[in-house]
Amino acid sequence: MKLHTIAFNNLRRRKARLTFLVAGLLIGIATVVTILSLTSSLTMEAEHKLDSFGANILITPRSDDLSLSYGGISLGAVSVDARELRQQDLNRIFDIPNAGNIAAVAPKVLGAVEVGTARVLLMGVNAAHEFHIKRWWSVEGRPLAAEDELVAGSGVARALGLGLGDQVALEGRTFTVTGILRETGSQDDHLLIGSLPAVQRLLGKEGVVSLAEVVAFCGDCPVEDMVNQISSVLPGAKVSAIQQVVKTRMHALEQFRTFSLGVAAVVLLVGALVVFVTMMGSVNERTREIGVFRALGFRRSHVMRLILMEAAGVSLLAGILGFVGGMGLTRLILPFLTQDHPHLVWDPMLGVGSIFLALLMGILASLYPAMRASRLDPSDALRAL
Amino acid sequence: MAFIEIAEMKKTFHGDGEPVKALQGIDLEVAEGTFLGVMGPSGSGKSTFLSILGGLCHPSSGRIAIDGIELYSLGGERLADFRREYLGFVFQSFNLVPYLTALENVMLPLAVKKRMSTAHKRDEARQVLDRVGLGKRCGHLPSQLSGGEQERVAIARALVNRPPLILADEPTGSLDTVTATEIMQLFRGLNEEGQTLVMVTHNPENRDWFHRTVMLRDGLVSDDCRQRGKMQEEVI
Structure with a gap:
């Protein structure tokens, strides 16, 4: 005992x-x-949830444009000095100290194309990343799987009479519509969406992106820190946070x-x-x-x-x-x-x-x-x- | 040199009212192997005497030595160590720990011994329980034992450490006459084996069991009776 x-x-x-x-x-x-x-x-x-809300950091080419819009009516911009964003530069984002908090980087290239008699906005995306960050997108058919495929916004599909499996000729190349985006109520309804490399080639913008969306969340640090870190590795880019959502949350x-x-x-x-x-x-x-x-x-x-x-x-x-x-x-x-x-x-x-x-x-x-x-x-x- | 030496033992309790002089100067010498009975009316100082002799309560003044060791000159925790090594207590109302079995209660004084294996402690406790006739009741809780059996467990607990001195406070006070006699016979047997015992009792019938009876009255020894011939040979 x-x-x-x-x-x-x-x-x-x-x-x-x-x-x-x-x-x-x-x-x-x-x-x-x-x-x-x-x-x-x-x-x-x-x-x-924040992740599923979509991007909270936006990367665009730095320019000294003066926005000319008021009351929702855009009158264009006065371009003083426009620069381009190189796709390979985006890899530097993963070198920042808070790289572990980045959920996805979605680069995209934008350009206007002729479809028949209509002018349509074409967006090239990295399909895997884009469909990951835009979880509210619902596609009838299937998302992009190959370079000769397109997903049409609901508005474009309606205006052009496009259906699943239809062929669309763009700048002399033929694409197949494999998916129709269900109505989102946003500008996405008026887009034709293709794969990033194919659209870059089509628009003559190889290796260049128009903008990139970043999904990042840092529970222990302010999102401004990440914005500053990305800005420092991309000096030619304008990095801005959709701060209100993040801060409130x-x-x-x-x-x-x-x-x-x-x-x-x-x-x-x-x-x-x-x-x-x-x-x-x-x-x-x-x-x-x-x-x-x-x-x-x-x-x-x-x-x-x-x-x-x-x-x-x-x-x-x-x-x-x-x-x-x-x-x-x-x-x-x-x-x-x-x-x-x-x-x-x-x-x-x-x-x-x-x-x-x-x-x-x-x-x-x-x-x-x-x-x-x-x-x-x-x-x-x-x-x- | 006597086994127990008490000189001018005094104890005064200071409470809210008048100080109470429980012991007013006790002088006593007890030889080894003695069965000493301490008797006296209520309030005569018997319990205080036993508390001080047991190293549980400091006297106001005086000298108490057991086997040549001055009890109250022991500092720190050495008085507790002395109690463990030299004394065995048998309390009035048995004071068994209710959540421990008879065997575990007997093992209690060994619980803080470091250089003894649990198996050895258990063997020792079983032997002592056998000696008091409770070898078959080892696994019973105190609530499952009769008053006499509880008293025997308490005696076994006092013996397990093989202490030179056993102090008992009214051990038969709550027992019927037959059981009380059995218990007194047990004490007598221990004494015949050479065990020194000091027992406080108010029962005059117990007097015949003692070698020597000290009567206390108002904190003083009023009578000191040696019963030569009837019991063992008185040593002093």
Whole structure:
């Protein structure tokens, strides 16, 4: 028999007290785990949503154009000094410090082409990236798979009478319409979309892009940092952020996180108080028993270790159950907080952290009761002697 | 040199009201192997006497030595170590730990011994439980034992460390006459094997079991009776 045997047997054979102690700490830990895992899952979902909103950084050739538009009516631009954006330069974007936060880079080239008697805007895209960032695009038929294929915007298809499988001649080359973009209500409805290399060749703009859209999200850093980083590697380009969306989203997440941590701290404090009060009650209830221990030759340090071992046992149990309970609670709550199919984030570090936190809170809350128990005068404690 | 030497032992309790003089100057010498009974009316200072002798309560003044060791000159935790190595306690209401089995209760004084394996501790505890006739009740909790059995477990716990001195406080106080006699016979048997015992009791019938009976009254020894012939040969 060792000290831990006594502590273990006390916990094992006094189930009601064990249940109450574990419950006090468990509620606190489960709340913290729930809040943190909810925050984590919602942040991930927010990032995913932001990603699906499309680009949030726009890269265009730097020019000193003076925009001449007012009230939605564009009168063109007065070009002072226009420069081009080279496609190969875009690779430098992946050299920036926050390259890991870039979800996609979608370059595109634009130019007007004649289709029969009509002039239509043709856009060359990297199909995989473009269809990834524009998730709201719904294509009847299929997206681009080859260089001689086109996807027509709904407005263009209507105006030109195009259907799936139709052949379209552009600047002497024949393309097949393999997809019709369902109406988006945006300028995309008035585009013919082809693959980037084919359109570049057609427009005589090999290696040149008109603009590039970047999908980037950085939960821990402001998007302005990424804009500055991209600007520094692309000095000939104008890089601008669609800041309002990003800032609003990040601000909301930040507020939620701060609020969550505040609530978690209060709940933990209450949990620690429950442990403190219960352990104090336990020490008072066990005064006589502690007196017996002391009379039998237990040192003060032995008594203190005994109480702290019990607290550690309770905390360990509460930490494990709190983590499992908190994750279960998150799984139940998450569907009510979001309309999409949320993804529950199982973070092993959160598990380790919750056990560590439970141990810390349990032992800290039991420190004073343990000291008080160890300082009990044995004869006062016993009274019988 | 006597095994227990007490000189001018005084104890005054300072509470809210008047100070209470529990012991007013006890002088006593007890030889090794003695079965000493301490008797007296309620409030005579018996329990305080035993607490001080057991190293549980500092005297206000005086000198207490057991086997030549000055109890209250031991600093720090050495008094606790002394209790563990030299003393065995049998309490009035058994004071068994309710969540430990009979065997575990007996093993308690060994729990903080570092240089002893758990198996060895268990063997020692089983042997002592066998000796008090409870070898087959090892796995029972105190609540599953009768009063007499609980008392035997308490005696086994006091013996397991093989202490030179056993202190017992009213060990038969809550037992029926038959069980009380069995317990006193057990103590007597231990004493016959050379165990020194000091027992506090208010029951005059127990007097016949002792070698020597010290009567306390108002914190002083009022009578010191040696029963030569009836028990073992008195040493002092």
